Amino acid sequence: xxxxxxxxxxxxxxxxTAIAQPGSNDNNFNTIDQGFGFGDGVDLGYVNSSNILPxxxxxxxxxxxxxxxxxxxxxxxxxxNGRIIPTFNSGSGANSSVYCSAVQNDGKIIIAGSxxxxxxxxxxxxxxxxxxxxxxxxxxxGQGPNSxxxxxxxxxxxKILIGGEFTSFNAISSNHLARLNTDGSxxxxxxxxxxxxxxxxxxxxxSNGSIIIAGWFSSFNGTNRNYIARIDSTGAIDTSFxxxxxxxxxxxxxxxxxxxxxxxxxxFSTFNGISRNxxxxxxANGTLDMTFNPGxxxxxxxxxxxxxxxxRILIGGGFSSFDGSNFKGMARxxxxxxxxxxxxxxxxxNEPIRTMSLNTDGKIIIGGNFTSYNQIGRNKxxxxxxxxxxxxTFNTGTGADNWLxxxxxxxxxxxxxxxxxxxxxxxxxxxxxxxYSNGAINTLFNPVYGANxxxxxTA
Numbered sequence: 001x002x003x004x005x006x007x008x009x010x011x012x013x014x015x016x017t018a019i020a021q022p023g024s025n026d027n028n029f030n031t032i033d034q035g036f037g038f039g040d041g042v043d044l045g046y047v048n049s050s051n052i053l054p055x056x057x058x059x060x061x062x063x064x065x066x067x068x069x070x071x072x073x074x075x076x077x078x079x080x081n082g083r084i085i086p087t088f089n090s091g092s093g094a095n096s097s098v099y100c101s102a103v104q105n106d107g108k109i110i111i112a113g114s115x116x117x118x119x120x121x122x123x124x125x126x127x128x129x130x131x132x133x134x135x136x137x138x139x140x141x142g143q144g145p146n147s148x149x150x151x152x153x154x155x156x157x158x159k160i161l162i163g164g165e166f167t168s169f170n171a172i173s174s175n176h177l178a179r180l181n182t183d184g185s186x187x188x189x190x191x192x193x194x195x196x197x198x199x200x201x202x203x204x205x206x207s208n209g210s211i212i213i214a215g216w217f218s219s220f221n222g223t224n225r226n227y228i229a230r231i232d233s234t235g236a237i238d239t240s241f242x243x244x245x246x247x248x249x250x251x252x253x254x255x256x257x258x259x260x261x262x263x264x265x266x267x268f269s270t271f272n273g274i275s276r277n278x279x280x281x282x283x284a285n286g287t288l289d290m291t292f293n294p295g296x297x298x299x300x301x302x303x304x305x306x307x308x309x310x311x312r313i314l315i316g317g318g319f320s321s322f323d324g325s326n327f328k329g330m331a332r333x334x335x336x337x338x339x340x341x342x343x344x345x346x347x348x349x350n351e352p353i354r355t356m357s358l359n360t361d362g363k364i365i366i367g368g369n370f371t372s373y374n375q376i377g378r379n380k381x382x383x384x385x386x387x388x389x390x391x392x393t394f395n396t397g398t399g400a401d402n403w404l405x406x407x408x409x410x411x412x413x414x415x416x417x418x419x420x421x422x423x424x425x426x427x428x429x430x431x432x433x434x435x436y437s438n439g440a441i442n443t444l445f446n447p448v449y450g451a452n453x454x455x456x457x458t459a
Contacts, residue, residue, distance in 0.1 A: 040068050040401055041379025042076075047367030049101040050357040051109070056080045058357070058365055060381060061098030061111055067381075068395070074098045075111060077133065082383065082395025088133040091119035102152040102160075107131045112149035112162060125149050126162065128184065139184040142170035153203040153211075158182045163200030163213060176200045177213060179235070192235040193221035202254045204262075209233040212262060214251035227251040228264060230286070243286040244272040255307050260284040263313060265302045278302050279315070281337065294337040295323035304356045306364070311335040316353030316366060329353055329370065332388070343388040346374030362386040375430070375449055377401055377422030400424050400433075406458045413437035416445075418455035431455045 045064030052058055058078040060067075067076045067084050073093025077085045094115035102110045111118075112126040118135050124144030128136040145166035153161040160180040162169075169178040169186050175195030179187040196217035204212045213220075214228045223229075223237050226246030230238040247268035255263040262282040264271075271280045271288050277297025281289040300319030307313055313333040315322075322331045325339050328348030332340040351369035358364055364384040366373075373382050376390050379401075383394035405419035415435040417424070424433045427441050432455055434445025 041381050041395065042067050042072075043379075045074075045380075046354060046369050047380045048097065048099050048113075048354050049111075050355045050365050050367045051101055051103045052357045052359055052365065053077075053103055053107060056359070057085060058082070059101060059103065059109055060367055061094075061101045061113070062354075062367070062380075063097040064380070074113075074115065075129070075133070078381075078395075081393070082381065088131075090129070090133040094118050094127075099148065099150050099164075100152050102154050104128075104154060104158070108136060110152055110154065110160060112145075112152055112164075114148045125166070126180075126184070141180065141184040142186075145169050145174075145178070150199065150201050151203050153205055155179075155205050159187055161203045161205070161211065163196075163203050163215065165199050176215070176217065177203075177235075190235045192231070196220050196229075201250070201252045204254055204256045206230075206256060206260070210238060212254055212256065214254045214264060214266070216250040227266065227268070228254065228282075228286070241286040243282065243288075247271050247280075252303070253305060255305055255313075257281075257307060257311070261289055263305065263307065265305055265315070267301065278319075279305075279333075279337070292335075292337040294333065298322050301352070303352060303354050303368070306356050306358045308332075308358065308362075312340055314356060314358070314364060316349075316356050316368070318352035330366070330384070330388070345384070345388040346390075349373055363391060372422060372428075376428040377430075396425075403454075405454065405456050408458055414442060414445075415439075416458055418458050420454045422450075432458075 042064035043066045046062045047060050048062040050058060050060050061075050063074060065073050070084050075090050075093050075098060077088035079085050095117045096115040097113045098111045099113040108131065109129045111129060114125060116124050118127045121135055126141050126144055126149055128139035130136050146168045147165040149162050149164040151163045155161060159182065163177050167175050172186050177192055177195050177200050179190035181187050197219045198216040200213050201215040211231050218226055220229045220237050228243055228246060228251050230241035232238050247266060248270045249266060249268040251264050251266035253265040261284060264282060265279050269277050274288055279294050279297055279302060281292035283289050298319040299321045302315050302317040302319060304316045305313060312335065316330045318329065320328050323339055327345065330345045330348055330353060332343035334340050349370040350372045353366050354368035356364055356366050366384060367381050369380065371377060371379055373390050383391040385391050400421035401423040402420035404417050408416040414437060417435060418432045422430050425441050430450030432447045432450050434442035436442050
């Protein structure tokens with residue numbers, strides 16, 4: 001093995017010597033490669049939240065510390081091609097996870113999570129960023145929430161609703177739900193009484209000013225409400241919204257349709273005693289909408305969803321099938337809850353989706369734990385076309401996306417590479433690839449799915 005390795009290295013060195021000065025880069029080799037750090041996505045952390053700004057740029061937040069090899073502590077701004085925007089300078093960024101984010105009309109970004117500082121400034125679990133990534137010091141939440149924030153909703157008047165694990169905001173009792181003024185201070189006109197008896201995970205404002213909250217709670221201000229409730233603009237519970245016994249387990253996400261009906265998603269298997277596995281639709285008064293029938297539903301968790309302009313529903317998460325059909329991590333439903341067979345994610349995701357955002361052109365930004373989509377390597381951020389196919393023009397990879405452990409030069413000058421990589425110059429190649437003598441990928445050498453783990457040597 002070592003003799004072969006020495007011979008391979010010697011051939012490479014002799015080849016380089018013949019065409020360039022010793023030690024200089026051969027600019028004719030692999031000209032597509034723009035340098036290490038392109039196409040790598042985020043590091044070992046996760047992407048928890050994503051937003052598309054009015055100019056088409058993409059904000060991501062999570063637990064990561066780099067993007068494409070560039071330092072980006074828990075926040076980053078990407079251009080429409082998926083490359084990091086260097087003018088968005090977050091400095092040392094957030095010192096712990098960002099769980100949720102929302103974009104104001106002026107382009108400023110509210111972030112929240114478990115962090116206690118941003119770029120070295122103490123600010124607890126919620127902050128507002130300027131469009132250049134700097135901390136907006138005019139937003140002052142004081143002591144902030146006393147525990148993690150999981151959801152943000154910006155109201156039409158600019159006030160900010162937050163929900164989560166916390167029980168107080170700036171030392172004022174506020175069980176799992178609070179409303180902030182535009183400067184970050186607590187809105188004392190919002191009176192929730194004893195509030196929710198457990199975590200709030202989702203908040204939606206209705207067109208009439210009412211608010212839908214969902215989460216792990218079983219009561220709100222002393223009134224029984226299993227995992228979902230409606231409150232008015234003052235914080236008082238709206239008793240006309242009644243789901244009966246409601247869900248049999250937590251609701252982690254709710255979405256409002258244009259007709260006022262409510263999509264609810266969570267870990268439940270029934271709603272008001274009727275089988276509904278992890279997804280259901282409610283009428284505006286909280287009763288179950290029997291016209292929405294997802295069959296056996298999702299086998300595994302759903303973490304994110306989007307209602308498209310045509311009413312179809314994108315879902316993403318860690319599920320392995322939906323209503324008995326093989327849809328791994330991502331699927332689209334028709335308005336009646338059945339699978340949309342025109343959406344083709346192929347082999348789907350190898351790890352869960354945590355967040356999705358819909359662009360005006362119909363393309364879908366996804367973020368989460370995954371490192372591949374339909375067998376194509378992408379680290380935790382990717383873009384999907386309307387029909388479910390992978391958009392390989394987004395943050396295209398250059399060179400190998402991981403270690404090479406073996407290189408062989410063939411008699412005709414072509415090159416075999418192997419190792420830990422799953423992608424070379426934007427083309428999926430799981431641990432084995434063939435290159436032409438100029439470094440371009442040899443598409444005729446196609447191992448299809450390749451190896452499912454590292455290749456250490458070749459002969």
